Every structure is written in structure tokens, then in C-alpha cells.
Amino acid sequence: MSDPLQQWRDALQDLGVAGLVPESGAIFSEVPPPAPQPVPPAPAPATRSLMNSPVPKAGSIPSQESVSAAQSLDDLRTCTQDCQACPLGAGRIKFVFGEGSPTAQMMFIGEGPGRDEDLQGRPFVGRAGELLDKMIGAIGFTRQDVYIANIVKCRPPDNRTPTPEESRKCLPYVRRQIELVRPGVIVTLGATPLRELLGVQTGITRIRGRWHQLDMLGGIPVMPTFHPAYVLRQYTQDVRRAVWEDLKAARAWLDQHPK
Ligand code: URA
Numbered sequence: 001m002s003d004p005l006q007q008w009r010d011a012l013q014d015l016g017v018a019g020l021v022p023e024s025g026a027i028f029s030e031v032p033p034p035a036p037q038p039v040p041p042a043p044a045p046a047t048r049s050l051m052n053s054p055v056p057k058a059g060s061i062p063s064q065e066s067v068s069a070a071q072s073l074d075d076l077r078t079c080t081q082d083c084q085a086c087p088l089g090a091g092r093i094k095f096v097f098g099e100g101s102p103t104a105q106m107m108f109i110g111e112g113p114g115r116d117e118d119l120q121g122r123p124f125v126g127r128a129g130e131l132l133d134k135m136i137g138a139i140g141f142t143r144q145d146v147y148i149a150n151i152v153k154c155r156p157p158d159n160r161t162p163t164p165e166e167s168r169k170c171l172p173y174v175r176r177q178i179e180l181v182r183p184g185v186i187v188t189l190g191a192t193p194l195r196e197l198l199g200v201q202t203g204i205t206r207i208r209g210r211w212h213q214l215d216m217l218g219g220i221p222v223m224p225t226f227h228p229a230y231v232l233r234q235y236t237q238d239v240r241r242a243v244w245e246d247l248k249a250a251r252a253w254l255d256q257h258p259k
Contacts, residue, residue, distance in 0.1 A: 072102070091155070098147065111161065112151060113152075123149060124228075139250070208225050212224065
């Protein structure tokens, strides 16, 4: 594994901002570049036992009371992981609950698991996840420092956008995750989490980089930015620089408002 400074340079290179910030990473001089972290062993891949058309499985529909009563992320995972509240439950390989520090200052919220996430049961582990890791590294955090979740916990077929009904069923879970983690700032990735959490319908290109507030826990600042999968598709200097600006703003907010 390369040294931390090299990782920092690589992250800036990927975000297309190398040369725009001091090589030493001094933009966050109080935050050292991330130290290499041990990579958790990947769980053995599961095989899909269902055919293409999902067959309803015996499962549960967690009650709102049990979700609200969960006192830890582990409790919440236990209470929700067999969920069959919407049709996505029948098609999943793994329930992708979310992961990271239970006391994270920064929380990232994406849309829903893709193929790799469905196989591994972990959020953002595919190509978009690799870029997200670099984005996190570029602002001086590691994946273990932040918390990463999605609006829906089960993979939508063909990676389509979750329907409003699917999102509505899953929303209490992500809201309880937010209540338990109590992040100082939330970064939403793409249009879906902003729409589902805050009801904002404006296109992400117009709305990214503009602070919002989530009406929970007395108001949590929300910074919308592009989804890493979009960045990979639109790998232009402008898009990458925009993401960098959004992440810098979120990091700066935390530095000015420590928990
Ligand atoms: N895209 C998402 O929105 N979430 C993931 O976990 C992976 C890809």
C-alpha cells in the first residue's frame, strides 16, 4: 500500500483537483492525511437462490414502534434485516443496512445498493464506492470515521431508482440511523436522498453545493453533491471540482462546529 501522502495525492488526482490545492494537503492542515487502514475481509459471496421474478419470502415488516425503540445501530439492524415491507425485499441477496462509525460526525447517504453491495451486504463497495472512499480520504477521513447509508436497503432491479413507495417504506430506517449516529453534517449523494429525506425535487445539478437543513435533532446541515456513479460517468474537471468544493464545505462546517 502506498504511503498516506501518496494516497492523498491520488485522491486529489481522482477528484481532478491536483495542483489546485497544496501538495502537502495543508488545506486541512489540522487534519493529517488518512493513515492506511486494514481492509475488512470481504464476506463470502452469496448466491442468488431466487429466479428473476422475486417470489415473496416469509419475512417481517418491522413496526414503527420497534424501529423507534432501537437503541443502537445493532438493535436497528436486527429489527430491520428481514424486512419484506416492499417488493425489493424478495429480490435481494443481502440487506445492506449501512456501516461506519456509530458516532460519526459526517454521514453520507446514497440511493440504494447496486450489484456489488447486494452481494456483499455493504454499502458503496463497487466502483462508485471506490471513488467515494477517495472522496472521503480527500477531506481527511477514512471510511471508518464516517457513516455510510442508503435510502433503500435492498437493491432495486437493474439498479433503477427506487420508487417513492419503496423509499417511503425504508425511510424510517435511515431516519432512525440518523437519530442514532447524530452526525454533525450529512452529505447526500445524488438527487434521490435529497428528494426522499427533504422533499427537494430540484435537479441535482442546480441544487448541489447549496446548504439545506434536515428537520431532525434540532436541524442537521445537509450538503447535496453529485453521486459518485454520476462523477464516474461525467468524468469532467467541472464535475469533479464541484464535488471537491461540496466536500470541502462540509468538512469546513464540521471543523467550525465540532460535536
Ligand atoms: N450507489 C448507491 O447509491 N449506494 C450504494 O451503496 C452503491 C451505489
